[in-house]
Amino acid sequence: MAQRWDPPVEGGDVREPSPIRNVSSAMIDTLAIILLPILAAMAAGYLAGRLRLVSERVAEILMLFVTVGGYPSISLFSVWATDLRPADAWLPVLGMAHIVVMTGLGAVVSRGLTRDHGERGLFALASALGNQGATMGGFVIYQIYGDAGLGRASVMFIMWVPMTVLFMYPVARHYAEGDARLPLPRLLVRSLLDWRSLGLPVTLAGIALSLLDVPRPAAIERWHVLDVLIYAVTVSAYFSIGLRLHVHRIWPYRWFIGALAGMRFVVGPLVGALLGLLTYLTPWALDVQAWSILLIQTGVATAVTMAALANMFGLRPHEASVLFVTNTVLYLAVVLPIVLWVFG
Numbered sequence: 001m002a003q004r005w006d007p008p009v010e011g012g013d014v015r016e017p018s019p020i021r022n023v024s025s026a027m028i029d030t031l032a033i034i035l036l037p038i039l040a041a042m043a044a045g046y047l048a049g050r051l052r053l054v055s056e057r058v059a060e061i062l063m064l065f066v067t068v069g070g071y072p073s074i075s076l077f078s079v080w081a082t083d084l085r086p087a088d089a090w091l092p093v094l095g096m097a098h099i100v101v102m103t104g105l106g107a108v109v110s111r112g113l114t115r116d117h118g119e120r121g122l123f124a125l126a127s128a129l130g131n132q133g134a135t136m137g138g139f140v141i142y143q144i145y146g147d148a149g150l151g152r153a154s155v156m157f158i159m160w161v162p163m164t165v166l167f168m169y170p171v172a173r174h175y176a177e178g179d180a181r182l183p184l185p186r187l188l189v190r191s192l193l194d195w196r197s198l199g200l201p202v203t204l205a206g207i208a209l210s211l212l213d214v215p216r217p218a219a220i221e222r223w224h225v226l227d228v229l230i231y232a233v234t235v236s237a238y239f240s241i242g243l244r245l246h247v248h249r250i251w252p253y254r255w256f257i258g259a260l261a262g263m264r265f266v267v268g269p270l271v272g273a274l275l276g277l278l279t280y281l282t283p284w285a286l287d288v289q290a291w292s293i294l295l296i297q298t299g300v301a302t303a304v305t306m307a308a309l310a311n312m313f314g315l316r317p318h319e320a321s322v323l324f325v326t327n328t329v330l331y332l333a334v335v336l337p338i339v340l341w342v343f344g
Contacts, residue, residue: 045242121175
């Protein structure tokens with residue numbers, strides 16, 4: 001990491017500018033590579049929807065691909081190649097606990113925002129699920145800590161698909177029309193037997209392959225399979241969100257937008273910090289880098305998985321697109337510079 005930049009003084013050496021305070025051209029290039037496909041896909045989806053070139057039914061189909069095919073495949077191939085260490089066991093545990101706590105808090109806060117059952121469920125999902133993958137939290141951590149940090153961030157992300165299937169699916173079903181009155185055990189069983197839960201056994205298979213030191217086929221890297229999947233999932237997801245985005249809904253939904261910003265960017269990191277403090281009650285407290293990863297990941301913008309679940313279970317998908325887009329823009333414009341300044 002380069003030294004902090006100070007103005008040159010007479011007779012002194014000129015220090016190299018910091019990549020955090022003066023963003024390097026390499027970082028700008030990387031940001032462009034990630035953001036341009038996202039913005040282009042979202043804009044294309046929005047125009048296709050407004051011009052009625054594509055039916056909104058396409059968004060449901062694409063989101064099914066994202067959730068059932070794309071995410072599990074990416075999880076399998078990335079977890080398979082991750083060197084799982086016992087010392088990092090806290091990260092996925094804290095990640096799971098954070099989702100549970102934030103879901104509960106989101107459900108409570110939602111009662112003060114709306115009486116609509118579906119909107120309450122949507123807000124709970126949006127509060128709990130953060131964009132911790134390579135398009136948001138993982139990318140930020142990579143810029144600060146490099147490969148080692150990204151590897152540990154991937155460990156925290158390992159239980160994402162199991163938590164989505166085992167916990168978020170029942171929550172979504174609870175708030176969905178027709179499933180709201182089912183007891184939790186039945187909701188859990190239905191979620192496990194749901195064909196959309198394919199990601200759970202696939203991810204567990206990836207964990208087993210990693211722990212057993214089974215080598216991942218070289219063809220996956222040679223043919224850039226993971227890269228293709230990531231871009232296919234990203235474009236499909238953001239196109240679907242743009243397709244169902246209605247700009248005129250932003251102003252009427254301003255209270256939800258503000259409340260979600262508070263949940264994701266203030267309450268989220270506070271809950272993450274409190275959970276992290278619990279590790280000091282054990283012999284395996286978090287180290288400095290693990291602390292940084294935890295705080296960054298628990299304060300990212302809401303996840304595209306939230307919009308996918310809203311589409312899959314009919315939890316106000318139009319409002320979900322508004323929440324996702326506005327929350328992401330707020331993160332990039334306000335929160336990200338703060339994160340880079342504090343942790344960089």
